[in-house]
Amino acid sequence: MTSIGNAIGAGGAGLAAGLINAVAGGGTLVSFPVLVALGVPSVSANITNTVALCPGYLGGAAAQRHHVVENRDRLRSLLPAAAAGGLTGSVLLLISPERLFRNLVPYLILLACALLAGQSLLKKWLGASGEARQGSPVLLVAVFLCSVYGGYFGAGLGIMLLAVLGLALHDPLTRLNALKQVLSFVINILAALFFLFSGKVYWVYAAVMAVTSLVGGHLGGRLVGRMNPVVMRVVVVTFGLIAAVRFFI
Numbered sequence: 001m002t003s004i005g006n007a008i009g010a011g012g013a014g015l016a017a018g019l020i021n022a023v024a025g026g027g028t029l030v031s032f033p034v035l036v037a038l039g040v041p042s043v044s045a046n047i048t049n050t051v052a053l054c055p056g057y058l059g060g061a062a063a064q065r066h067h068v069v070e071n072r073d074r075l076r077s078l079l080p081a082a083a084a085g086g087l088t089g090s091v092l093l094l095i096s097p098e099r100l101f102r103n104l105v106p107y108l109i110l111l112a113c114a115l116l117a118g119q120s121l122l123k124k125w126l127g128a129s130g131e132a133r134q135g136s137p138v139l140l141v142a143v144f145l146c147s148v149y150g151g152y153f154g155a156g157l158g159i160m161l162l163a164v165l166g167l168a169l170h171d172p173l174t175r176l177n178a179l180k181q182v183l184s185f186v187i188n189i190l191a192a193l194f195f196l197f198s199g200k201v202y203w204v205y206a207a208v209m210a211v212t213s214l215v216g217g218h219l220g221g222r223l224v225g226r227m228n229p230v231v232m233r234v235v236v237v238t239f240g241l242i243a244a245v246r247f248f249i
Helices: 003-022 026-039 042-063 065-070 072-095 096-119 119-126 137-152 159-169 174-193 203-222 229-248
Strands: none
Touching: 003 026, 003 042, 003 072, 003 174, 003 203, 026 042, 026 203, 026 229, 042 072, 042 096, 042 174, 042 203, 065 072, 065 174, 072 137, 072 174, 096 137, 096 159, 096 174, 096 229, 137 159, 159 174, 159 229, 174 203
16 A cells, blocks of 8 residues: 655655656656665556556646747648657567667767757757757658657657657757657657556556646746756756666666
8 A cells, every 4th residue: 555655755756757757857757766776666667657648748748838839830741650650669578688788778868968969069060950850851860769768768758759859850949849849749748648547557656747847847948048058958858868777777
């Protein structure tokens, strides 16, 4: 039986994760370890976390809705790839060993951080206009692969999506962050719907965290609009490096 203290701990983790995901990505690195510390088996903690954080992504997107509207044409092309990837990743989680993929996680996050930190130089090197590439097969495949990862585990998903979107699209980071929020929500909601029938969701924790992650996501979404893009990039990369170090350890 879940104690009040455990529920409060899960709620605090959901609040922090929702806020971090809205600002930069990497909230799972807070909420997943907390669930494991509360005694939830790792796969169940992963699944419970995915279900619980969906409202946080929704809250973050709602707080940035003016930027979401500006991205509506891009969302039409990217959402199918995100949905297909999220569902694929959730299936893989339930049918394959977790260890192999998780061993790759720190390397994937470090790669995403490098892409995000050096995206200005890479854009100059790649040359072409981002608008010309927004519906390209390369971007769709990249979003799909990020989404597979998001459906499978998801820590650092926002960082990876921002890195990929930043390379393809010449937009302010705040607008790309809103696009990332909607894609992350779709990825997680598809995975969560699949996980509902897995029998591995710890519903008390999921319910508490759903409420607090919604609040955290809304607060984080409002904070993003007030942040300098350069500062925001530093925050995102910092979260990524911390995430990678934690996974290496």
